[in-house]
Amino acid sequence: MPVITEIEDLRRIYRRRVPKMFYDYTESGSWSEQTFRENSSDFDDLYFRQRVAVDMADRSLNSQMIGQDVSMPVALAPVGLTGMQHWDGEIKAAKAAEKFGVPYSLSTMSICSIEDVAANTSKPFWMQVYTLKDDDFMQRLFDRAKEAKCSAAIITVDLQLLGQRHRDLKNGLSAPPKLTPKSVANMMTKVQWGMGMLSTKRRFFGNIVGHAKGVSDPSSLSTWTAQAFDQSLDWDRIREFRKMWDGPLIIKGIMDPRDARKALNVGADAIVVSNHGGRQLDGALSAIRALEPIVEAVGDKIEVHFDSGIRSGQDVLKALALGAKGTYIGRAYVYGLGAMGQEGVTRSLQVIEKELDMSMALCGHRDIKGVDRDILMVPKGFSDGWDQEPPAA
Numbered sequence: 001m002p003v004i005t006e007i008e009d010l011r012r013i014y015r016r017r018v019p020k021m022f023y024d025y026t027e028s029g030s031w032s033e034q035t036f037r038e039n040s041s042d043f044d045d046l047y048f049r050q051r052v053a054v055d056m057a058d059r060s061l062n063s064q065m066i067g068q069d070v071s072m073p074v075a076l077a078p079v080g081l082t083g084m085q086h087w088d089g090e091i092k093a094a095k096a097a098e099k100f101g102v103p104y105s106l107s108t109m110s111i112c113s114i115e116d117v118a119a120n121t122s123k124p125f126w127m128q129v130y131t132l133k134d135d136d137f138m139q140r141l142f143d144r145a146k147e148a149k150c151s152a153a154i155i156t157v158d159l160q161l162l163g164q165r166h167r168d169l170k171n172g173l174s175a176p177p178k179l180t181p182k183s184v185a186n187m188m189t190k191v192q193w194g195m196g197m198l199s200t201k202r203r204f205f206g207n208i209v210g211h212a213k214g215v216s217d218p219s220s221l222s223t224w225t226a227q228a229f230d231q232s233l234d235w236d237r238i239r240e241f242r243k244m245w246d247g248p249l250i251i252k253g254i255m256d257p258r259d260a261r262k263a264l265n266v267g268a269d270a271i272v273v274s275n276h277g278g279r280q281l282d283g284a285l286s287a288i289r290a291l292e293p294i295v296e297a298v299g300d301k302i303e304v305h306f307d308s309g310i311r312s313g314q315d316v317l318k319a320l321a322l323g324a325k326g327t328y329i330g331r332a333y334v335y336g337l338g339a340m341g342q343e344g345v346t347r348s349l350q351v352i353e354k355e356l357d358m359s360m361a362l363c364g365h366r367d368i369k370g371v372d373r374d375i376l377m378v379p380k381g382f383s384d385g386w387d388q389e390p391p392a393a
């Protein structure tokens with residue numbers, strides 16, 4: 001068994017084990033990938049204040065996200081095509097999250113369906129919802145999530161159009177993968193992955209195939225997002241979705257305090273500051289820089305969560321210190337899943353947990369709920385000082 005000490009170890013193994021098409025899907029941002037890169041590198045501009053001779057025995061990372069107990073405030077983010085990274089990937093990731101005591105979010109674009117994940121897990125998970133034009137599909141999606149006892153819905157509001165990721169187009173990304181000489185040659189070198197995929201029937205977009213109408217090629221993410229997604233989505237429409245789902249609601253993809261206030265007005269329970277891992281608007285600010293102004297605008301009225309760029313427990317701690325009540329990891333757990341299935345997801349969570357716990361302690365805290373901005377040195381102008389401040393909503 002390789003010695004895993006950091007998330008990067010898992011990424012390296014993942015890269016060797018999973019077909020290039022799916023590795024590239026994970027490891028891409030849109031266009032020049034500036035935002036994708038800065039989502040992670042901007043964490044390096046934040047420094048911790050080291051404290052000493054503070055009692056650091058008996059520490060706790062236990063917390064809550066949207067009123068639900070979590071063993072640490074780190075959820076698994078919704079990630080499309082997870083079941084292509086490893087056979088039955090969504091079920092395995094959900095099981096790992098369940099055992100660890102953190103929330104699992106299932107993407108609308110998953111391979112394993114809502115019903116399948118529910119049948120193979122015992123704790124409620126969160127359902128991520130993309131906004132399609134088809135009202136029947138949307139109502140059914142919320143109903144299916146309710147029947148599956150999902151304990152929250154996450155509406156993603158930053159993907160009316162799919163950002164262009166060059167490599168996905170060049171690789172001809174699809175689920176299941178189309179068999180071209182190039183893709184077959186590459187898959188032949190991923191024996192364990194191939195055997196696993198042959199052992200399962202779960203190789204299609206499980207929430208879409210047989211459920212969504214008017215999609216000419218449901219195996220192609222770019223085709224079906226272009227055909228089915230609602231480009232005219234606005235806050236009135238989001239209000240309609242709020243009526244379709246009476247459980248806890250999280251709105252994901254907020255990068256501007258004005259939009260945060262609007263999310264508040266539609267009756268969301270939490271918002272997620274996120275730029276979709278740099279996969280949508282390239283050239284947008286990193287999510288960690290966008291976080292604090294949003295917390296200042298709405299943090300006393302709604303729970304603010306954070307996603308995009310986290311690759312370590314230190315990153316989680318920095319986001320919490322800047323006011324996030326919960327965080328999400330996407331790529332950081334997919335690396336583990338692709339590297340070693342369910343065990344790999346557990347390893348990712350263990351790495352993050354250990355880094356979070358020890359860094360918190362060395363900053364002089366024993367309880368994650370007590371961590372605040374005081375543990376950080378934030379450079380002047382990290383989140384503000386732009387020439388033009390956004391006008392008030």
Ligand code: GLV
Nearest residue numbers: 079080109276279
């Ligand atoms: C889907 O959520 C994607 O970013 O590809």
